[in-house]
Amino acid sequence: MINFQYLRTTSAKSAIALLLKDKRSKFIAGGTNLIDLMKRGVLAPEKLIDINHVPLKQIQQIGDKIHIGALASNSAVADHPLIKEKLPLLSMALQAGASAQLRNVATVGGNMLQKTRCGYFYDTEMPCNKRQPGTGCGAIEGFNRMHAIFGTSPQCIAVHPSDMCIALAALDALVVIANAKTERKIAFADFHRLPGDTPHLDHNLKPDELIIRVEIPVNALNKNVHYLKIRDRASYAFALVSVAAAFEMRDNKINTIRLAMGGVAHKPWRLTAAENFLKGKEANVQNFEEAAKLAMIGAKGFGENDFKLKLAPNAIIEALTLAKTKA
Incomplete structure (x- = not known):
């Protein structure tokens, strides 16, 4: 792991401002995926911007939607009475993910942005178009037991690793995203991308944006x-x-x-x-x-x-x- 600078911020606006000052920086919250990638040399940000003190941990119903802040922990969401009552599918999916210790620190936003666990992506000695575009996909003719059967391309057959995101896609969630000037909303189903010719792009979050929350419509799908x-x-x-x-x-x-x-x-x-x-x-x-x-x-x-x-x-x-x- 290379040396890096560590910064802490307490607002979404200041977090985005710090990111804009240096595009080689990364946000860090739970860090359950990012730190692993840094240790393996897959990612090497020169600055880490700690956003844990940004007030984005709310879990509440507003009108006909349930709002979940991007920094709410996976365990807090899974165990929340509102989620268990009205969105039990989401609670079940979160409980199925990782371990209890990881769920205690992993965040909703981080879960959405986690990288594939494809072994070729994690091994910097192996070809991987996702990690290094143009080097090829080692999995296509290699070890591919865990890999995709839908939406693949000649460039990549990796799979998305999240459990939480499967439930959110099923529940027609919206993602609220902020940049330095405004906010925008995107359907959860459109947030992540298929590999196509750009497998290094996992999602449609822009480099100068921060996930603020997800909004999930209240429905009758709770029995x-x-x-x-x-x-x-x-x-x-x-x-x-x-x-x-x-x-x-x-x-x-x-x-x-x-x-x-x-x-x-x-x-x-x-x-x-x-x-x-x-x-x-x-x-x-x-x-x-x-x-x-x-x-x-x-x-x-x-x-x-x-x-x-x-x-x-x-x-x-x-x-x-x-x-x-x-x-």
Whole structure:
């Protein structure tokens, strides 16, 4: 790790001002991902701007939306009574992520910005277009068991590692972002990017911007919900495949439904075709199986991750079945 300067700020405005003074600087909050990347030499910022004292830890309902500050810890969000009552899918996804110790310090904004855990990205001796554009993607013909089956490109097949973000994509969250002059909002589904020809760009946050909060609409998706995470070990492991499922029943039919997957793409993968098929239908295994087939259209394996082509649809069916049993 190289030597770096450490600065502390207490407002979003001053944090952005400090960032603008030196583009080689980085914000740091929990640091659960950034410090690892610095230790490995993947990132080498010359300045760290500590934003932990910026007042962005609120968790509250304002009108018909729940606001969660970018610096709220993952554990604070997961355990908050408001989230458990009205957004249980988000609480479940957060509880499935990392370890309790990491959740205590990891923040909502940091979770959104975390980097892929692809081994080629973390190994500075290996080719990786995400880390060093133009060097190639070692995973395509290499070790790719954990890698994507949707939305890939010849430049990158890495997956997005977050659990929290899968739930937020399913729940139609908005991201509120600030720069030196104003704020803007972007749909959570549009915040992260597919690799295309620019796999080094994980998201649509600009270099001079700071995430302020996420806003999640209050809805009726708080009963029939389940977050299913399939991984190699019971805790502190990233998803091979995960499914966020939430639906509302009316007259024994699915009235509203949200589905998203993790561990399968460069960004949270929303299952719109499956949602559209299931809306207005009975919540039974036959319909779940048909929805899973629709969800898998366009999926492609790369050898070692071919098992996901079978695991993913089975996970969708399982998540929907488990959500159905809850009331």
